[in-house]
Amino acid sequence: xxxxxxxxxxxxxAAGVDIGVADITKELIxxxxxxxxxxEVLSDLGLFCGLFELKGYKEPVIVSSTxxxxxxxxxxxxxxxxxxxxxxxxxxxVNDILISGADPLFxxxxxxxxxxxxxxxxxxxxxxxxxxxxxxxxxxxxETAQMPGFYAPGDCELAGxxxxxxxxxxxxxxxxxxxxxxxxxxxxxxxxxNGYSLVRSIFEMKDSVLNTVYLEFGRTLGEELxxxxxxxxxxxxxxxxxxxxxAHITGGGFGGNIPRILPQGLCVKxxxxxxxxxxxxxxxxxQGKIEEEEMYRVFNMGIGMVVICAQDDVSEVCxxxxxxxxxxxxxxxxxxxxxIIG
Numbered sequence: 001x002x003x004x005x006x007x008x009x010x011x012x013x014a015a016g017v018d019i020g021v022a023d024i025t026k027e028l029i030x031x032x033x034x035x036x037x038x039x040e041v042l043s044d045l046g047l048f049c050g051l052f053e054l055k056g057y058k059e060p061v062i063v064s065s066t067x068x069x070x071x072x073x074x075x076x077x078x079x080x081x082x083x084x085x086x087x088x089x090x091x092x093x094v095n096d097i098l099i100s101g102a103d104p105l106f107x108x109x110x111x112x113x114x115x116x117x118x119x120x121x122x123x124x125x126x127x128x129x130x131x132x133x134x135x136x137x138x139x140x141x142x143e144t145a146q147m148p149g150f151y152a153p154g155d156c157e158l159a160g161x162x163x164x165x166x167x168x169x170x171x172x173x174x175x176x177x178x179x180x181x182x183x184x185x186x187x188x189x190x191x192x193x194n195g196y197s198l199v200r201s202i203f204e205m206k207d208s209v210l211n212t213v214y215l216e217f218g219r220t221l222g223e224e225l226x227x228x229x230x231x232x233x234x235x236x237x238x239x240x241x242x243x244x245x246x247a248h249i250t251g252g253g254f255g256g257n258i259p260r261i262l263p264q265g266l267c268v269k270x271x272x273x274x275x276x277x278x279x280x281x282x283x284x285x286x287q288g289k290i291e292e293e294e295m296y297r298v299f300n301m302g303i304g305m306v307v308i309c310a311q312d313d314v315s316e317v318c319x320x321x322x323x324x325x326x327x328x329x330x331x332x333x334x335x336x337x338x339x340i341i342g
Contacts, residue, residue, distance in 0.1 A: 018116055018146070025118040025144065032129035036139040043140070050140035052106050059168035063102035067092050068159040071196040077154055078205035079222045082120050085158060086127025088193050091231035092250070093162040094135055095305065098233050099246040101172040102164035104135050109142035110159045114151030124158060135233045174245040174261045181244060182314050183268055183328035186235065186321070188304030190227040190280055194251040195298045199225065202288035216279035224280050232305045235321050242313035249300040256297070258306055259337040267333030269340045274327040277302045296341055303327065
């Protein structure tokens, strides 16, 4: 007896996993993925693995990173808007490998849902593909898992894995950072992807709250909270040779990230008045009655990437990187590596 292998399995579908809907979803996302593929990609979407031909490097060093979007997905779910969180994920991962000087090559995603909703998956992948296109990174594969009973209908998990490459001689190693070096900052686009558990404890995730328009934003709270994580690759790529070190300001704020690149015995001193803190952080601080010190531990406070370079290179970096600001300096510190904000 012949069987139609494309037909939905009724028992499995009744248990919450619909293979037929999954097949429809895969067809829906193919058009987005196709736009990201570089000539080095040797596999088709749907293979068990992704193939990427590494070429153009003399001494290639593979650089990788993985991350998720965190509970920002709860905001996306409450807003019924999933086309920006994919952008968040890719940009976060690109920034993380950029700190070593790496070029992004390819990206893989993992999406888990309680119920397979093709439009929702389509929006997620559309955002992933858009962000990949901006940095010429191939969305080479991924996994979409139906997990009824683990995730509620409409909820999802989104994670990603990026692979990049850098010439061995061009790796940014941080050892040359020294006293007197200049600390520069690139503005964030808002909260980015960290601190949303605290944000959700302050603001209820319901229509009346998320759709409230704030004059300082010029839009609703929900729209402000979903502003995508900014990517700094295209801005900083032309000046990487001038950079001694970079710190992506994510979870842990300045104090949790900058010390990771400082040689022993050094400290960074930042001047708070060197940049304007975006209104969303002022709202969170006042609405949640959060101490300023904790705000700087949890959030980026308006600086998404910190760049350290020699004084002789400041002029070139500032002239070629739009929006970058001088925010501090490297100083001597006899005890642990840390950040002083004053």
